[in-house]
Amino acid sequence: MKRRDFVGLTGLAAGALWLPVIPGFAGDLVDPMRLLEPGLDVAAKKRLADVALNAARAAGASYADVRIGRYLNQGVFTREKQVQNIVSSESFGVGVRVIANGTWGFAATNTVTDAGIAKAAQLAVQIAKANSKVQKEQVQLAPQKGFGEVSWKAPIKINAFEVPIKDKVDLLLATNAAALSNGASFVNSVLFAVNEQKYFASTDGSYIDQDIHRIFPTFGVTVVDRGSGKFRSRSALSAPMGMGYEYLSAKAEDKVAGPQGSDVIGYKNSYDMLEDAARAAKQAKQKLTCKSVVPGKYDLVLDPHHLGLTIHESVGHPTELDRVLGYEANYAGTSFATLEWKAKGQPYGSKQVNIMADKLQPYSLGAVGWDDEGVKTKEWKIIDEGKLVDYQKIRDQALIVGQKESDGCCYSQSWQDVQFQRMPNISLKPGTSKMSVDELVKGVDKGIYIAGNGSFSIDQQRYNSQFGGQVFYAIEKGKITEMLEDVAYQTNTLEFWNSCAGSCDQSDYRLAGFFNDGKGQPSQSSAVSHGSATTRFNNVNVINTARKI
Template sequence: MRQIDPDFLALPLRRLADAALQRAQDLGAEHADFRLERIRGESLSLYDSRLEGAVDADDLGFAVRVVKNDTWGFAAGIELTAESAARVAEQAVRVAEVSAPINREPVALAPEPVHRDAVWVSSYEIDPFDVPSAEKVALLAEWSGELLKGADHVTARLLQVKEQKFYADTAGTVTTQQRVRLHPSLNVMKATDTGFDDMSTIAPPVGRGYEYLTGTGWDWAAELAELPELLAEKLAAPSVEAGAHDLVIHPSNLWLTIHESIGHATELDRALGYEAAYAGTSFATFDKLNELVYGSPVLNVTGDRTVEHGLATVGFDDEGVAGQSFDIVRDGILTGYQLDRRMALMKGFGRSNGCGFADSPGHTPIQRMANVSLRPAEAGPSTEELISRVEHGLYIVGDKSWSIDQQRYNFQFTGERAYRIVDGALAGQVRDFAYTGTTTDFWGSMEAVGGPQTYVLGGAFNCGKGQPGQVAPVSHGCPSALFRGVRVLNTVQEGGK
């Protein structure tokens, strides 16, 4: 049975929380919460089988957030004593008092059931921090050595995080959590007489343990065996023919389009205009709820903080709200947003759906993305069946570069590789491709989604938002999907104009 590390539980969690919350209440706070975090991260990077960099970081501290005079106050500290916790609470209250005269919007939080002494641990088998770094480096070096037999250069990287959180608030909620995530990636590079290019693995980052590298959840041997050959084929491939194409998009590419055009667009703080300085607001404004035709009737999107192995999966968010699954788009219509407690109450939702998150003990929670996923069709087609429906088009695999405007509406995406589809069959790779469109036109062109057998949970460690900037991990699941008449650019021709 997975358990929270004893050394974290040995910290004076309750004593610090009690001291901070009591002091905040004594000073008149209407609400107070205490959050103590330990975040350990390890990064290993290799170039051509040789270790190039290794970082092992450990961030430990606590934060106190209060509401006083209908105004937020926040402060953080690192000295783990009851006296320090009380002082930090005093600082948070003082921030609220100083800010209250200029606060134009009273702060109130949506109610949440009290969760007493709740414990949650993410789903993993082997804690990566229990595995010696030398063993991890040896595995990456072995993989790199095999890839070098068919490539000029190889980079390998392994990112690992263990996040431990203790939360308590004046309502009586007390939660303790531990989650593990990791992201292995390898990239091969090769030059020929016709040019230079590279290609990366499409294995997604996951909320799993070290077992992910040894065969649980991904066939590393199969992907690595074919990667140099796929790159060689890409180097010899012709340039794409620009124009309208039918597209079959693999989950390894489509997850990023979901992230940028649906995930960010349906964060309620963006839709209301609060999040504007960092990558803009959203075209999916609040007045369009239950009316906006986001896409075709086969577009069904959920936000989920509970899916197994999701990077944004938690037992409870950083406001003490239990993880939930909820609709965002149903049958092509915008039906929901991602919420924190304040905005849930402000806009009449009654309860938050658990999207408050802070990336460190030194930051206050802000509204962050759940695992936003496109649902597959029950008994739906395979990827091969979707391809068979296309006379002239492209099959796109893997994410590469992307661009989207400040309102999450006009976009352009590339991929690791694309294959021509001719009369329902793959006909070799093409290069220099990008697909472009508006969010509603693109999702409106989606004719079919694949079945559960095509579904993959992709994602990223590094979703950025907020000022000061915060980084959050998030997953996006989706099946393969078929789109009709999408505009495809030839990036060499477009770049030369």
């Protein structure tokens, strides 16, 4: 697309340079065609990396790593029949992290020249030496071999930035039209695309080039009853994915039906945005007149798109070792799952709960070949048959808990931010016995089926919580009977996971995820996926969110 056409399409002309506050978007606004320009070649990156490493060692660093990063973002925003905004941004620079006098130091620069990079490396060492005057214990890194010159690329088929903006706009406006023609009063839709071009090098002897892609199509639909003034909404049941534009190819084999009678369709490795928007409008309209839930104890059957958020908050965050050790106490809380609690061997969940951490799963948001401190990524157990067996750790944390290697879950949102421990993909393993969603529902006498994630609340120790959803259906004597509204469940982490009675098999396994998970001070954002199959939880306390206390 030509620059003139791009500006004309947005309808903003001189206002095309306006940028709303969008989490995860950083850098300079650029013409979208710039996102297709090649960055530095690998040889140039290696030469610049060696400048940083040599300068750091010469200044007194015992260890150094350097990250050369080019971060590309694009967001297309629409509402009803109009384009609201199109934003393309690029950020490029270098971050240098060192250990000097047993203490961390970090500095970054967007002056990507020999002199600029050497100056950043020297500054990082100066900061480390200054910090060492108040450091009580020296940093100890788990050993890590160098990998030499290696690379990893996300297995995408279509680079989202190569798709003309007109095609993206047409898709979003067609999505809006599908919702409006099925009863929506208002609808907005968005398409986000991200490309991280990251080069890592360290004094351990690694030179790692990685090309990472993510995509997130989403929308929100609202239906208003003009007579009563009541309104109801439903958001997209899409998941952000570590894929290219092929995610929007809408393959029939990737659709997974909810239980019979629920009118819910889930999606695996492709997504039908128009179909989901049309169904969202119908369901939002149905919510206006459906029955409000009667509070009480219910067996819950939770769709993967809903369960992902509960996994994220009640397992992902409380098993981050830095949170367990109190490093996040000033910002996002601590964790009930302390080292002392783990040592007691209390069950985190029932025997059916097997939760894995990984940075490997294809198409997941967290999938990379190496993390941001040059550790080869892997899969490991967090909860095994209901017992907490491990945490999420990086190189300067492993020795604290008596382990000899990092888990490979270190990440930084950009070249100008220091890397630290971030949540890998955290997923509930599906059941090993053949089990369909209908068969899972068949065993429920009194229950509720929930799809989609809604509002939630959880305390700073990730223990007491409340979760809502997008759509709810009553289950009576093994069958879906009617849609419900105003549903949320209140529980605590141990009570919830110990109520787990089993999951559907691998055929129902799907990824949910989050594009912007915040953590740290200054805050950083990361993307993470959570996989599961539809899962049953027995005797959970359900409240009515519309009732006054």
